[in-house]
Amino acid sequence: MxxxxxxxxxxxxxxVGKSxxxxxxxxEFARLGKRVLLCDLDDTSRSLDLLTGCQNEALFTFADVLSGTDPERAVLTPWKDLPELRLLPAPSPGAMRRAALERETGADALIREGLDRLTAWGGFDMMVCDTGAGLDTASAAASRxxxxxxxxxxxxxxxxxxxYAASRLERxxxxxxxxxxxxxxxxxxKRENRAGVIEIIDSSSLQCAGVIPRDPRLQRYQDRGELPPRTSPVTAACRNIARRIMGYDVPLFEGMPSLYRRRRLAL
Ligand SMILES: Nc1ncnc2c1ncn2[C@@H]1O[C@H](COP(=O)(O)OP(=O)(O)O)[C@@H](O)[C@H]1O
Ligand SMILES: [Mg+2]
Known part of the structure:
Protein backbone atom coordinates (compact mmCIF):
# COMPACT_ATOMS: atom_id res chain seq x y z
CA MET A 1 0.00 0.00 0.00
CA VAL A 16 -17.03 0.76 15.79
CA GLY A 17 -13.74 2.59 16.41
CA LYS A 18 -13.39 5.12 13.58
CA SER A 19 -12.22 8.01 15.75
CA GLU A 28 1.76 6.89 14.46
CA PHE A 29 2.32 8.68 11.14
CA ALA A 30 3.51 11.65 13.20
CA ARG A 31 5.86 9.43 15.22
CA LEU A 32 7.18 8.07 11.93
CA GLY A 33 8.17 11.63 11.04
CA LYS A 34 5.27 12.76 8.85
CA ARG A 35 3.62 16.15 9.32
CA VAL A 36 0.04 15.01 9.90
CA LEU A 37 -3.22 16.89 9.70
CA LEU A 38 -5.98 15.08 11.56
CA CYS A 39 -9.22 16.51 10.27
CA ASP A 40 -12.51 15.86 12.06
CA LEU A 41 -15.43 15.87 9.63
CA ASP A 42 -17.90 14.22 12.00
CA ASP A 43 -20.09 17.18 12.89
CA THR A 44 -22.80 15.10 14.55
CA SER A 45 -20.59 13.46 17.13
CA ARG A 46 -17.38 15.48 17.18
CA SER A 47 -14.86 13.68 19.28
CA LEU A 48 -11.28 14.32 18.26
CA ASP A 49 -10.99 17.58 20.23
CA LEU A 50 -12.02 15.60 23.33
CA LEU A 51 -9.84 12.58 22.59
CA THR A 52 -6.85 14.93 22.23
CA GLY A 53 -7.80 17.01 25.29
CA CYS A 54 -8.01 20.30 23.40
CA GLN A 55 -11.74 20.98 23.56
CA ASN A 56 -11.11 24.30 25.34
CA GLU A 57 -8.70 25.55 22.68
CA ALA A 58 -10.83 24.68 19.67
CA LEU A 59 -11.65 28.19 18.43
CA PHE A 60 -11.75 27.41 14.74
CA THR A 61 -13.11 24.45 12.85
CA PHE A 62 -13.32 23.02 9.35
CA ALA A 63 -16.26 25.38 8.72
CA ASP A 64 -14.04 28.42 9.50
CA VAL A 65 -11.42 27.25 7.02
CA LEU A 66 -14.20 27.07 4.50
CA SER A 67 -15.19 30.64 5.17
CA GLY A 68 -11.64 31.91 4.73
CA THR A 69 -9.75 31.41 8.03
CA ASP A 70 -6.11 30.57 7.35
CA PRO A 71 -5.68 26.84 8.16
CA GLU A 72 -2.40 27.71 9.87
CA ARG A 73 -4.41 29.70 12.46
CA ALA A 74 -7.19 27.13 12.70
CA VAL A 75 -5.18 24.00 13.47
CA LEU A 76 -4.22 22.96 17.00
CA THR A 77 -1.19 21.06 18.26
CA PRO A 78 -2.66 18.79 20.96
CA TRP A 79 0.62 17.52 22.38
CA LYS A 80 3.85 19.52 22.66
CA ASP A 81 5.92 16.37 22.54
CA LEU A 82 4.28 15.41 19.22
CA PRO A 83 4.37 18.66 17.26
CA GLU A 84 4.04 16.84 13.91
CA LEU A 85 0.43 16.01 14.77
CA ARG A 86 -2.05 18.81 14.22
CA LEU A 87 -5.81 18.78 14.53
CA LEU A 88 -8.55 20.64 12.71
CA PRO A 89 -11.70 20.26 14.84
CA ALA A 90 -15.07 19.35 13.35
CA PRO A 91 -17.67 21.98 12.52
CA SER A 92 -20.37 22.46 15.13
CA PRO A 93 -23.62 20.66 14.31
CA GLY A 94 -25.55 22.45 11.57
CA ALA A 95 -22.66 24.79 10.63
CA MET A 96 -22.11 23.16 7.25
CA ARG A 97 -25.82 23.23 6.46
CA ARG A 98 -26.01 26.93 7.37
CA ALA A 99 -22.96 27.69 5.22
CA ALA A 100 -24.53 25.78 2.33
CA LEU A 101 -27.77 27.78 2.67
CA GLU A 102 -25.89 31.08 2.79
CA ARG A 103 -23.88 30.25 -0.28
CA GLU A 104 -26.77 28.56 -2.06
CA THR A 105 -24.78 25.46 -2.72
CA GLY A 106 -24.89 21.83 -1.54
CA ALA A 107 -23.26 20.84 1.77
CA ASP A 108 -21.45 18.05 -0.06
CA ALA A 109 -19.79 20.51 -2.45
CA LEU A 110 -18.71 22.59 0.54
CA ILE A 111 -17.01 19.62 2.16
CA ARG A 112 -15.01 19.07 -1.03
CA GLU A 113 -14.21 22.78 -1.24
CA GLY A 114 -12.90 22.75 2.35
CA LEU A 115 -10.74 19.71 1.62
CA ASP A 116 -9.40 21.35 -1.53
CA ARG A 117 -8.47 24.44 0.51
CA LEU A 118 -6.56 22.29 2.95
CA THR A 119 -4.76 20.55 0.10
CA ALA A 120 -3.91 23.92 -1.49
CA TRP A 121 -2.58 25.16 1.89
CA GLY A 122 -0.36 22.09 1.99
CA GLY A 123 0.74 22.30 5.65
CA PHE A 124 0.96 18.51 5.99
CA ASP A 125 2.50 15.42 4.43
CA MET A 126 -0.44 13.29 5.39
CA MET A 127 -4.09 14.09 6.05
CA VAL A 128 -6.24 11.66 8.06
CA CYS A 129 -9.96 12.47 8.03
CA ASP A 130 -12.44 11.08 10.52
CA THR A 131 -16.09 10.86 9.49
CA GLY A 132 -19.41 10.05 11.12
CA ALA A 133 -21.66 7.04 10.90
CA GLY A 134 -24.19 6.98 8.10
CA LEU A 135 -21.68 7.74 5.33
CA ASP A 136 -23.12 11.14 4.36
CA THR A 137 -19.91 13.06 4.99
CA ALA A 138 -17.71 10.21 3.83
CA SER A 139 -19.60 9.96 0.51
CA ALA A 140 -19.29 13.71 -0.03
CA ALA A 141 -15.56 13.59 0.66
CA ALA A 142 -14.79 10.27 -1.06
CA SER A 143 -13.58 11.59 -4.41
CA ARG A 144 -10.74 13.48 -2.65
CA TYR A 164 -21.62 -1.85 2.04
CA ALA A 165 -19.68 1.26 3.05
CA ALA A 166 -16.80 0.30 0.78
CA SER A 167 -18.99 -0.29 -2.25
CA ARG A 168 -20.82 3.00 -1.71
CA LEU A 169 -17.61 4.99 -1.26
CA GLU A 170 -16.10 3.35 -4.32
CA ARG A 171 -19.09 4.51 -6.38
CA LYS A 190 -13.35 -18.72 22.66
CA ARG A 191 -15.94 -17.57 25.18
CA GLU A 192 -18.66 -16.50 22.77
CA ASN A 193 -17.56 -18.46 19.76
CA ARG A 194 -17.04 -15.21 17.87
CA ALA A 195 -15.16 -14.93 14.60
CA GLY A 196 -11.37 -15.02 14.58
CA VAL A 197 -9.30 -12.86 12.25
CA ILE A 198 -9.13 -15.36 9.37
CA GLU A 199 -12.88 -15.97 9.52
CA ILE A 200 -13.51 -12.22 9.38
CA ILE A 201 -11.13 -11.67 6.49
CA ASP A 202 -12.48 -14.72 4.72
CA SER A 203 -16.07 -13.51 5.00
CA SER A 204 -15.19 -10.14 3.51
CA SER A 205 -14.26 -9.17 -0.01
CA LEU A 206 -12.12 -6.36 1.41
CA GLN A 207 -8.41 -6.75 1.99
CA CYS A 208 -7.48 -6.21 5.60
CA ALA A 209 -5.06 -3.45 6.64
CA GLY A 210 -4.91 -4.63 10.22
CA VAL A 211 -6.55 -5.62 13.47
CA ILE A 212 -6.72 -3.32 16.51
CA PRO A 213 -7.14 -5.42 19.67
CA ARG A 214 -9.52 -4.40 22.43
CA ASP A 215 -7.73 -2.66 25.27
CA PRO A 216 -9.98 -2.35 28.34
CA ARG A 217 -7.87 0.62 29.55
CA LEU A 218 -8.38 2.65 26.37
CA GLN A 219 -11.48 4.51 27.54
CA ARG A 220 -9.60 5.83 30.56
CA TYR A 221 -6.91 7.39 28.36
CA GLN A 222 -9.48 8.77 25.96
CA ASP A 223 -11.44 10.37 28.81
CA ARG A 224 -8.25 12.16 29.88
CA GLY A 225 -7.46 13.30 26.33
CA GLU A 226 -4.30 11.19 26.23
CA LEU A 227 -2.92 8.73 23.73
CA PRO A 228 -2.70 5.15 25.00
CA PRO A 229 0.87 4.29 26.06
CA ARG A 230 3.27 2.61 23.68
CA THR A 231 2.74 -0.65 25.58
CA SER A 232 -0.95 -0.70 24.59
CA PRO A 233 -1.82 -3.15 21.80
CA VAL A 234 -3.87 -0.29 20.27
CA THR A 235 -0.66 1.72 19.79
CA ALA A 236 1.19 -1.27 18.29
CA ALA A 237 -1.69 -2.07 15.96
CA CYS A 238 -2.00 1.51 14.73
CA ARG A 239 1.73 1.64 14.13
CA ASN A 240 1.53 -1.58 12.10
CA ILE A 241 -1.34 -0.24 9.99
CA ALA A 242 0.44 3.11 9.46
CA ARG A 243 3.58 1.30 8.28
CA ARG A 244 1.58 -0.97 5.94
CA ILE A 245 -0.07 2.11 4.43
CA MET A 246 3.42 3.54 3.93
CA GLY A 247 4.33 0.45 1.94
CA TYR A 248 6.13 -1.77 4.46
CA ASP A 249 5.43 -5.47 4.95
CA VAL A 250 4.50 -5.83 8.61
CA PRO A 251 3.47 -9.14 10.22
CA LEU A 252 -0.14 -9.17 11.46
CA PHE A 253 0.66 -9.27 15.19
CA GLU A 254 3.98 -7.41 15.26
CA GLY A 255 4.48 -5.70 18.62
CA MET A 256 1.51 -7.57 20.12
CA PRO A 257 3.11 -10.46 22.02
CA SER A 258 -0.04 -11.54 23.86
CA LEU A 259 -1.95 -11.96 20.59
CA TYR A 260 1.03 -13.54 18.87
CA ARG A 261 1.38 -16.14 21.63
CA ARG A 262 -2.27 -17.09 21.20
CA ARG A 263 -2.30 -16.66 17.43
CA ARG A 264 -3.85 -20.08 16.78
CA LEU A 265 -6.93 -18.93 18.69
CA ALA A 266 -6.86 -15.42 17.22
CA LEU A 267 -6.73 -16.75 13.70
N1 LIG B 1 -9.46 -1.13 20.55
C1 LIG B 1 -10.33 -0.71 21.46
N2 LIG B 1 -10.29 -1.18 22.73
C2 LIG B 1 -11.18 -0.78 23.66
N3 LIG B 1 -12.17 0.11 23.43
C3 LIG B 1 -12.25 0.64 22.18
C4 LIG B 1 -11.36 0.26 21.14
N4 LIG B 1 -11.70 0.95 20.03
C5 LIG B 1 -12.75 1.72 20.36
N5 LIG B 1 -13.10 1.53 21.64
C6 LIG B 1 -14.18 2.19 22.37
O1 LIG B 1 -15.37 2.09 21.60
C7 LIG B 1 -16.11 3.30 21.68
C8 LIG B 1 -16.35 3.82 20.28
O2 LIG B 1 -15.12 4.15 19.68
P1 LIG B 1 -14.99 5.35 18.64
O3 LIG B 1 -13.59 5.35 18.14
O4 LIG B 1 -15.51 6.62 19.22
O5 LIG B 1 -16.00 4.85 17.48
P2 LIG B 1 -16.67 5.66 16.27
O6 LIG B 1 -15.80 6.82 15.95
O7 LIG B 1 -16.75 4.65 15.16
O8 LIG B 1 -18.02 6.08 16.74
C9 LIG B 1 -15.30 4.24 22.54
O9 LIG B 1 -15.84 4.22 23.85
C10 LIG B 1 -13.90 3.67 22.54
O10 LIG B 1 -13.20 3.92 23.74
MG1 LIG C 1 -16.23 8.86 15.89
Missing amino acids: PGYERLLVASSKGG TAALGLAA FPFVLVVSSQSQTSVRAAE CGAGTMRLCVCSFDLSAV
Missing part, protein backbone atom coordinates in the same frame (compact mmCIF):
# COMPACT_ATOMS: atom_id res chain seq x y z
CA PRO A 2 2.55 2.61 -1.00
CA GLY A 3 2.54 6.37 -0.72
CA TYR A 4 -0.95 7.52 0.21
CA GLU A 5 -1.14 11.13 1.39
CA ARG A 6 -4.82 11.43 2.16
CA LEU A 7 -6.77 8.88 4.15
CA LEU A 8 -10.45 8.73 4.91
CA VAL A 9 -11.65 6.72 7.91
CA ALA A 10 -15.25 5.62 7.49
CA SER A 11 -18.00 3.13 8.28
CA SER A 12 -21.74 3.09 8.03
CA LYS A 13 -22.04 2.10 11.69
CA GLY A 14 -21.33 4.24 14.74
CA GLY A 15 -19.24 3.19 17.72
CA THR A 20 -9.95 5.72 17.76
CA ALA A 21 -8.38 4.38 14.56
CA ALA A 22 -8.12 7.84 12.94
CA LEU A 23 -6.35 9.31 15.97
CA GLY A 24 -4.14 6.25 16.49
CA LEU A 25 -3.03 6.25 12.86
CA ALA A 26 -2.45 10.00 12.79
CA ALA A 27 -0.28 9.74 15.92
CA PHE A 145 -9.30 10.35 -1.05
CA PRO A 146 -6.98 7.86 -2.72
CA PHE A 147 -7.25 5.61 0.36
CA VAL A 148 -10.14 4.64 2.64
CA LEU A 149 -9.88 2.67 5.86
CA VAL A 150 -13.26 1.08 6.45
CA VAL A 151 -13.61 0.29 10.13
CA SER A 152 -15.56 -2.67 11.48
CA SER A 153 -15.96 -4.31 14.84
CA GLN A 154 -15.64 -8.06 15.24
CA SER A 155 -19.30 -8.85 14.55
CA GLN A 156 -20.52 -10.26 11.26
CA THR A 157 -23.14 -7.51 10.93
CA SER A 158 -20.44 -4.90 11.26
CA VAL A 159 -18.26 -6.61 8.64
CA ARG A 160 -21.23 -6.67 6.29
CA ALA A 161 -21.86 -2.97 6.97
CA ALA A 162 -18.19 -2.30 6.14
CA GLU A 163 -18.63 -4.03 2.78
CA CYS A 172 -18.48 8.02 -5.00
CA GLY A 173 -14.96 8.02 -6.42
CA ALA A 174 -12.75 6.94 -3.50
CA GLY A 175 -9.55 4.99 -4.21
CA THR A 176 -8.11 1.93 -2.49
CA MET A 177 -10.28 0.38 0.24
CA ARG A 178 -8.96 -1.56 3.20
CA LEU A 179 -10.73 -3.10 6.17
CA CYS A 180 -9.65 -2.41 9.76
CA VAL A 181 -11.11 -4.63 12.47
CA CYS A 182 -11.26 -2.60 15.66
CA SER A 183 -11.75 -3.64 19.27
CA PHE A 184 -10.87 -7.25 18.45
CA ASP A 185 -11.46 -9.34 21.56
CA LEU A 186 -9.51 -12.56 21.61
CA SER A 187 -11.25 -13.93 24.68
CA ALA A 188 -14.62 -13.55 22.91
CA VAL A 189 -13.42 -15.89 20.15
